[in-house]
Amino acid sequence: MASEIKMEQKIALKEWAVAVKALTDGKQIMVLRKGGIAEETRDFQLKSPRFFLLPAYEHQKPELLKEAYKDDLRTVSESWAPGSPTVEIASYAEAVDDIEIYDQETVDRLASFHIWTDTFTEDRLKWKRKQPLHLLLLRVHKLERPVSLPMRDAYTGCKSWVDLEFLPADAAARPVLDDEEFDRQAAEIRRAVAK
Numbered sequence: 001m002a003s004e005i006k007m008e009q010k011i012a013l014k015e016w017a018v019a020v021k022a023l024t025d026g027k028q029i030m031v032l033r034k035g036g037i038a039e040e041t042r043d044f045q046l047k048s049p050r051f052f053l054l055p056a057y058e059h060q061k062p063e064l065l066k067e068a069y070k071d072d073l074r075t076v077s078e079s080w081a082p083g084s085p086t087v088e089i090a091s092y093a094e095a096v097d098d099i100e101i102y103d104q105e106t107v108d109r110l111a112s113f114h115i116w117t118d119t120f121t122e123d124r125l126k127w128k129r130k131q132p133l134h135l136l137l138l139r140v141h142k143l144e145r146p147v148s149l150p151m152r153d154a155y156t157g158c159k160s161w162v163d164l165e166f167l168p169a170d171a172a173a174r175p176v177l178d179d180e181e182f183d184r185q186a187a188e189i190r191r192a193v194a195k
Helices: 017-024 068-077 104-109 120-126 179-194
Strands: 005-008 011-016 030-033 050-056 088-103 135-150 161-163 170-175
Touching: 005 030, 017 050, 017 068, 017 088, 017 135, 017 170, 088 170, 088 179, 104 120, 135 179
Parallel strands: 011 050
Antiparallel strands: 005 170, 011 161, 030 135, 050 088, 088 135, 135 170
16 A cells, blocks of 8 residues: 655665666665765765665666566666666665674675675775674655656766655655565565674
8 A cells, every 4th residue: 555755854875776677676785885986075975865876877788687677677768868867766665774884704604695795795894994884674654656767967876865856745655665575575584684
């Protein structure tokens, strides 16, 4: 059943389009963040517990994805062209946990819960070595009607957060996973981190 979501903040987390697809399709409930090169704070910070997911097309490479997700990358890449005048927002997320990770062993235990290769996650952990890798557990909601926004220069570049324009004050959305399934997956991820 769809519910109305009040959009207190019109903020979006930029994430690879293929990862946004995995989140919106219920294939994963987590993202791993270190922050973008252009971050104002030089590290990742959770700016809001609720946000839209803005698909980003920079840096996506098939060799950084597990084999099972390479077709998804082709699908999202075919629906977008460089210089596109619009971008589509189709999902909204609530961060239910922000877990800081500092070691490779923990990252390795999370391998079955996401779309990325071991090489990608290892490189993400090593980049800005003194900063933690943030594991965000996300409760994702799919908008009943995706919103097409005019593309702005502010939406591009290597940064985690962007302020969106021209969004409705509220929107109908439904959770991608039911409460029981989300709680089960979140518990498995938390156990993997805690080992």
